[in-house]
Amino acid sequence: MTTADDSLPATAPRPARPPRAVPAGDGPALPTPSGWFCLALSGELRRGAVLTRRFATEDVVLYRTRRGEVRATRPYCPHMGAHLGVGGTVEGDTLVCPFHRFAFGADGGCVSDPDGVLLRTGVAHLPVLERNGFLYVWHGHDDEPPGWELPALPGPEVRPTAHWAVETDTHPQEVVENVTDFRHLGTLHRLAVRQMTPAAADGPYLRTNLRSVAGRIPFFGTLSWEKSTLMAGLGWTLTQLELPRFGMAVHLWGLPTPIGPWRTVLRVAAACEITDPERVPGPDLPAVRAALTRTVARSTLRMTARIIRQDVPIWNHKRYEPRPRLAAGDQSVGIYRHWVRQFYPPGAN
Structure with missing residues (x-):
């Protein structure tokens, strides 16, 4: 990954190689810790946009509604498994699957489709937080909900330049x-x-x-x-x-x-x-x-x-x-x- 600021020296390219599954030598692996983790800067997700980011062992799909609310969801449509971040679109406040046009609302439930037949299951939303120009998603063991907040420091008007x-x-x-x-x-x-x-x-x-x-x-x-x-x-x-x-x-x-x-x-x-x-x-x-x-x-x-x-x-x-x-x-x-x-x-x- 290279720098997002052209004035900074770019990360030197290196030959492609698979990531290590465990630390070097015979050291033990560590699981993903619980907590809030940054997946993007706020400016990377405009109103009506969809963004896919890798998080732990799977993709997470971020999208911003037309009203500006940010949501995060697991990547696959429960209907037939289409990736919602590859061709998925935002219509109003819903995320629409690119395959069969099922639409999912604020609670993850299916709210519409072209034929008027709703799915009984929805997509799993993840806790998401926007603060100081960053987008964070919560990871909890066994899907435990957030147990603490990120500090409100500095003030909300301070954003990275x-x-x-x-x-x-x-x-x-x-x-x-x-x-x-x-x-x-x-x-x-x-x-x-x-x-x-x-x-x-x-x-x-x-x-x-x-x-x-x-x-x-x-x-x-x-x-x-x-x-x-x-x-x-x-x-x-x-x-x-x-x-x-x-x-x-x-x-x-x-x-x-x-x-x-x-x-x-x-x-x-x-x-x-x-x-x-x-x-x-x-x-x-x-x-x-x-x-x-x-x-x-x-x-x-x-x-x-x-x-x-x-x-x-x-x-x-x-x-x-x-x-x-x-x-x-x-x-x-x-x-x-x-x-x-x-x-x-x-x-x-």
Whole structure:
């Protein structure tokens, strides 16, 4: 998968090969965890559009009604198995099968067909959530309903202005674990970081705090900042970088989604908002401020993409260690490993 932002370096092509069913070596596999996972950006699904995305071990069909409501459904028509995402259409608030024109409504039930004969069964809808310009679908074990919500952070008006994605042979748990593995930030990425407090868990949420020298951003130079990262399950992380000196804050989303056994697409997006207008140039020039915030968001995303590209070869070839031999200073990794157990069936992790 290549970047969605042409200004960012594209993911290097590599020979086609089947994804690993289990981690490298003889390590155990991990099932799909429960939680909310991003399947698309809001802008990818216009009113009346249908979109198919791979999620875990099957396709999910997303569609947006003419009134703007987003729905997610399993892919196959219960009549004779046509794929609703291949030729399916939206008519008003219904999803219409391309094969025999059966139409399915808000509850998944069949509401019409050209002959006036309704099916007694419908399509299975999945819990879907639209927030801050992203579309999320819930995965629950044994179809359990959502047990918690994604945090309403930042405000609903903050939406990403830069985004990028990459596929890798790994599991979402391995991706999110990097947030708590402070040791690799110095050894692999050459980042000077200092952990402010150990990782802190609160139900399905986990928070970390770091102080780091992040790199150069146009107009600002080399920045040192404190950043806090909030994790909600294994499909959502939000890092908030406060820049009070410049009256800005940067929001960076990391959204790993499983698309097959030990195969993950990682979406990364950034937004910058003005928190102190008095410190930002161009008080009477909204276009200048908008261009500045877009530049900061894109620059932050560029730095993040470079870091992730260093992680990808590690993820593609490492073995999952269910009981890692942690060293001094790995306290947050231990907290993380205990925290993730809640997202799996008993005995799976």
